[in-house]
Amino acid sequence: MNNGNESNVVRIGDYVIIQRQKYSKLHKITKKCKVTLGKDHVELDVIVGRPFWTTYKMELKSKKLFSLVECDGVESLSEQLIKDVSSGIDNRNIFDDGSSQLLSKEEIVGLRDSGLSGSEIVGHLIGNSKTFHNKTEYAQEKYLLKKEKKYFEYMTIRRPTFRLVAQIMFKQDPGKIMWLRMDTLSQITTSVGIHSHGTYLLYDSGCLGLPAASMLHYVGENGHIVNIHPGTLPQKEAIQAMNFSEDHLKSLMTVNIHKLLYNLLGNSSSHQETTNSAESLHELSKSSDVAGENLSKGDESNFQISDNKPAKGCENVPKYSSEHLTEDRHLAEEGDSKKRKLQDGEINIAKRPRWELEMDRAVDLLRAHKADGLVVVSREHPLNIVASLLPLLAVSRPLVVYCVLREPLLDLYMHLKCRGDVVGLRLTETWLRTHQVLPDRTHPDMLMDGGGGYLLVGTVVEGKRS
Amino acid sequence: MFFIFSSMSFDCFKETIELGDTVMLYLGVNSMHALEVQPKIKNKKEEMVENVFQTTYGALKVKDLVGKKYGSKVELSKGWAYVLHPTPELWTLTLPHRTQIIYTPDISMIIFQLEIRSGSIVVEAGTGSGSLSHAMIRCIKPGGHLFTFDFHSHRVSVAQAEFESHSIGQYVTVEQRDVCRDGFGAQLQGKADAVFLDLPHPWEAVACAASVIKESGEFGNIVIL
Known part of the structure; x- marks a missing residue:
């Protein structure tokens, strides 16, 4: 599985996983870097240039400061x-x-x-x-x-893989990745049918970039992931941790949801689909603002689903006149205008910013072909997000929505049932139970994780898209 | 006289149904059928007759599917159904069982734990009904390869025929072999990125499973069901 361009040794700038017994930690290697493990401080300079999977013995240098010596194995x-x-x-x-x-x-x-x-x-x-x-x-x-x-006294340096990164992030602070446990994460990538030559839409409003990192792992350099996010900057800790090569990262396009929808749908002729999308675009800006606040505070108590539920029943979505449409576009534009002004100055001086280039690539890509799969992992109520992204998905392709709570997915389930263009809808939850394995003492662990989140999976078909 | 066209339906997405494709006929969440689009089919007397598929909502002339769009509605004599593009997930729900099969939630976890991706060389024993194999092939193609073994000759030949008719045969090698007794063969030693064992006595195959894992590679996950 090693790519030719992936180095087998630890280089400065790489992320590594430091494993000490059952405790693992992600760490970025810099010159003269130190890491804190519990109460101990460890100097990491010796691991640079050494292969991954090397085990080191910690030797006391001064009070609570350790240096590392390579060793062959661990003595228990x-x-x-x-x-x-x-x-x-x-x-x-x-x-x-x-x-x-x-x-x-x-x-x-x-x-x-x-x-x-x-x-x-x-x-x-x-x-x-x-x-x-x-x-x-x-x-x-x-x-x-x-x-x-x-x-x-021993620690092992391992190369980050998305499996380890997902496990570390879940163990350290599951709230930061929306309780997206590894079994649920694995089902997202499988259910969306990910493979190396596909184009996938991913809406992620705050999972430290974990869904994007896992999808990038599967598509390699030939597929495309359009990572859609609210706000100005996406979270990308997990993507960075994977040490993806530059070429590999070219498969990833990171775009803001409002700008993407505006660029894709705002410029096309106004028909039913656009109207509804523009409407949900407007509602989206409200819901993702709430999400933005939640993210900035970032702690568990602020995790909430915005109560931006659709005011109307799904059957009688009012048909907006073109006046409304333009109004909505203005509203959407106004939302961006402050950021635009700030960035205008930079554009004039320097070359176009990276996000704009990625936006152009994503728009070109999605204009040419509709996407092969849609994944929504959202802190907000997913209904409007799914409704506005569904037109970008080709028919007979899967839709996967993750939510930590069941109720928003029930709303979405009912909405999609009413729309009539998504079939095979399944709402699932998985349980993950680990076992203690010892001679004559094998049994399930006493504690089981209760929150792996819920998945709604379906397949888009031709139908009345209204 | 008719020709079997090489269909690409499992290998890559396409818009319209062609002869030879496998399509998923969706009647409801719990009622789906996999159909091979062939105009004629053998009846019980080994005679070629028109391929008409009977559902609870009436009959479907299979040859009428040609030219229909994937994801569109088709008329049945007493109702309608959707024709969906085949995917390993839908195949898992519709495939003819020769054995017990592994379902999508477990398949997801297995693929996750094996850390395979496009380009990986994967070894699987046994093949069974090929539910997991289809998902693994999608994950590792086009650069990777799946070597899958089963000790049951009929299962091997049926699985091989299915891979060929789904036009993913080029990504997989199916072999009849008792891996607990005979190992995985000399040509696989030190070649695999990942090994998956689903056997009656998996412990008997652990040693030879370890020997097919790449020596130089730092990855090499073995998952045992």
């Missing part, structure tokens, strides 16, 4: 320490009175600061424990695993 504490320790049968003689450890807290901290390795420290802890050799072998193993977590 239980392998090193447990072999010559006897164990008890049960815990009938063990009392938790806080006196089993003979070393004081200061002495233990002193051991650490003196530069002893993790295994030596834990060796001291066991040696000075009155009860360790009375514990059952399971309890001993558990104790060592707990200590290992604290004193683990």
Whole structure:
């Protein structure tokens, strides 16, 4: 799977994944860079120029500052320490009175600061424990695993893949990626039928660019992703983290939703479709403003679906006169005018900005061919967004809408049923349950994640588009 | 006398239905049928007769589909249906079962965990009814290749015929082989980006699965169902 232009070694400017036991972290490599892992600071300069998948041992340099030394493998504490320790049968003689450890807290901290390795420290802890050799072998193993977590000295550098990036982002702060769990994310890319020569529309209003990164992974350099976003700038952390090459990134066009719809539909002759799109364009500007506010605050409590529900029933969408249409266009334009003024100055001096070039490419692309799939991952109510993007989708192509809540998708489901041009509608939710796997102790994990979000999937067919 | 045209329906999207295409006849969310567009079909007495497909909403003369647009409505004698472009997802819902099959939610997770993409070399055992194979082929084409194995000769030949009739045969090699006993063969050693095992005794194939993974590659995910 390695492309020829992908380097096998870590270079400055690359993103890497630092893995220490079960904890993984995304980090950008710069000159003289340091990373904070828990309470420890680690200097990363030695990993530059070394291959991915190398494991390093952390060595204490000064207080809480570690440097790295390449090593062959990881030695686990239980392998090193447990072999010559006897164990008890049960815990009938063990009392938790806080006196089993003979070393004081200061002495233990002193051991650490003196530069002893993790295994030596834990060796001291066991040696000075009155009860360790009375514990059952399971309890001993558990104790060592707990200590290992604290004193683990090894870390591995891995190349970011969208699978790892998705898992890290979900683990660190699922709210930032709209609780888009990996199983749901994988269903989005499969259900939209992604393949290397397709053109896909993606509306994403704040998932750190994760859907775009996963779709880019699949389309490679020959397909096209039109990443549509509200506001001025899209989120792109996940896209950056993937270290995509310049050529690969050319498959991605990032455009603002209002400008895209204005450029595509605003200039065409006015017929039914345009009218409705212009109407929803106007409603969109309201809903995405709300989203913009939510994003800027960015925390969980602000996550909400804007209550910008369609005021009218889906059957009797009023037919707008051309006067209304022009009014709406003005409104849409006014929304952009402030940004336009700011950017006008730059355009005159320098070459055209990148977003404008990408907009032109996206508009040309979508004028020539309609898209092969539409993905909507939105913090706003998806109804108006889907309604305004559906005309850009070719017939007999899939539509996938993700929402963290079920109710907005129910509204959308009813709306699409009434429209009559989307069939095979399915609203789904998946459960993901991990298992503990140990000899004779295999069982589902006690905790299961409750929020993977909901998906509405359907296929667009010919029909009355009204 | 008629010709079987090479259809491209699974390989890339097209607008109108041609002879030889596989199309999805959509009657409802829970009622879909995969049809191969051929004007004549063999009846029980091995005679060629006109291909008429019976649905709960009446009959459909299959040859009338030629020239219809994908995604359009077609008349049945007692109603109507939509004809949809075939996709691996719709195929999963309509394919003739020879075995139990893997459905789209699991297919998604498997493809995600294998980290395959366009250009990947993937090894799969067993082929079964080819539900997952279709999705994997779409994911890895045009540069990649799927090597899929099954120990059941009939399943192998039916799967091969399906891949050919869906014109994705060039992306896949189907072979009859008991991989637990005989491994994946010498020519695949160190060639694969990913391996997927769906076998009665997968642990017996783990060692040879590991040996077909690329040595130089840092990727090489094995997923076992």
